[in-house]
Amino acid sequence: MDAKLHKTLTSQFGPPSELIDVGKFVKDVADTIEPTVDPVMSTEDYRVDEITEALSNVWNDPELSAYLCRTQDKSLALIHAATKSGRSRIPKLSEPSANQNTVNELQSKLDEIKLSSWKLSSDAAIFTRPPRTSDRNTLVQIRKSDDTDITDISNEPQAVIIFSVHIPLSWRQSLLTRSSTHAILSSQTLEDLFKVIPCDYDALPEEYITEDGNVGYTVDAPKKDSSGYVICIDEVGYGDGGENDYADKLQQHLKTTNSTLQLRKADTPASATPLSSLSLRINQPYWMLHQGNCEHFIVVEHIRMKDASDPATGFPLTLQITPPQLDMCRACTKTPAIYAITGDIRLGESPCLLCGTCWNVMGSPIEDGVTVISCIKRVGFSS
Ligand SMILES: [Zn+2]
Ligand SMILES: [Zn+2]
Structure with missing residues (x-):
């Protein structure tokens, strides 16, 4: 991590808390909770x-x-x-x-x-500061995970861990912006945490080269499996556990670049590491790497016990997703583009970003092989 990024992380997230042993926290609270008694209330309360x-x-x-x-x-x-x-x-x-x-x-x-x-x-x-895009939320209601195996079926006391995900800004990599916020249970694993994080890279359509040498994209292709990931917590790398584990790859990369960073591969892969087995710090950015060089910073916002008012199933929950910042239309340069059009001979470039109105004005394509990709219908970003 370069010095600039280190400075940003320190100033953006504030001092981290002491280490919190999640499993011990759940046990301690469960042991000390007493049956609730209605307190005597005065008429003014x-x-x-x-x-x-x-x-x-x-x-x-x-x-x-x-x-x-x-x-x-x-x-x-x-x-x-x-x-x-x-x-x-x-x-x-x-x-x-x-x-x-x-x-x-x-x-x-x-x-x-x-x-x-x-x-x-x-x-x-x-x-106070003026509102930013990352303060906004595209979700109108909490989104539950639809994976049937990611549900809470136990009645054991559990902690709910709220975490936010931050990504570097595309035009200045040393600055971070919040991309989403989630809630996960302490019994769930680091893999469950990884799966719930939305990423633009996961939604990139598959690229292919046509016979005449043009680049085409397969729209609406089924979502591909993850190509691996590593989550680093206090100099321990939790990999995907696959044949080419990302934690191994990262260690190899650090060796070839003569990095002074000490990274130990965890004894268990992320899929076998429940959050209750970890000690975490609040406000400490934890690093996640996947898709080659796509970085996300995971920050624990708070840890509390699961309450009867929380949803019974559907964890990890997605609480907030920052609206995507769209590029401007290449034709009118006034409206955010919602389509990326490839292979259209009438446009000067491919892919060409256009707003809805400009694309409608163009009328039907005159040749076959034109692909229209919606920029706003990205995985995880459509509410
Ligand atoms: Zn990513
Ligand atoms: Zn336009």
Whole structure:
């Protein structure tokens, strides 16, 4: 790992926690949990479900939730504009809607809140930043794993480990961006963790050369099996366990490049390594390599016990997927391209990236052998 990347990782993920033995954590918590007794509550206290109900009532009302989003965006933009680094545009609040009374009612309730930290002060600019693409989520609901063998069938106490996956930006490899967030059970293995991570490389269509020397792509071909991977946790490499184990390949590569990095191959392959057998650090980026040189950084966000409110099956869950950043259309250069077209003699290049409108304007291809690949229908990225 070069010094630049090391600096990025340290500044992006913060100091890592102490080592947490996942198996011991589950055992310790399971041994200490006592039957829950309803605490005695005073009339001034609120139960959590009462607060949830009040929040849901507001959040499920499209008019009120839109009002809250707009006012929050505006107050944040005002705070950022007041600072030196502030370049955000101040959004205009739309005209009062027909139901202005309900909005006023909500605002007067919010104004009554006595908590001094409720309203954002100008100091908040230091701790907040404008939204990024990686804060957005293409999923409208939690996605369960559909592999039948990746289900939780045991009633044993388990921990849920929330982890995020980060990839280098295509235009600056030393910067990372979050690509997805997942939840996995402590009884599941590193292979289950690998399988749930979406990657552009897995969705690349198969390439072939036609008789006249043009490059073609097989669209909608069945997904190929993984060509192997290695996950490195504290200088121990967990490989795929295949004939040409990726951990062996990586060790060989380190030897040929005279790297000073010490990497030991783990005693068990990833498929036989449950997370409960590992000791992990929160906020520590763990490195994963596959498809030759495709890198992902896995960061444990938090570890907690599985609760009755968690889904019973379907782990590992996918909680968030960052929307893909699309290249601009080569024809109009204004709209993000959604198609990659190969072998069309009317276009100056192959593949050529086009938006939907520009491709429709082109009409039907005049020759055979034209392939149209959807850039947004990538494996794992369609919700
Ligand atoms: Zn990848
Ligand atoms: Zn276009």
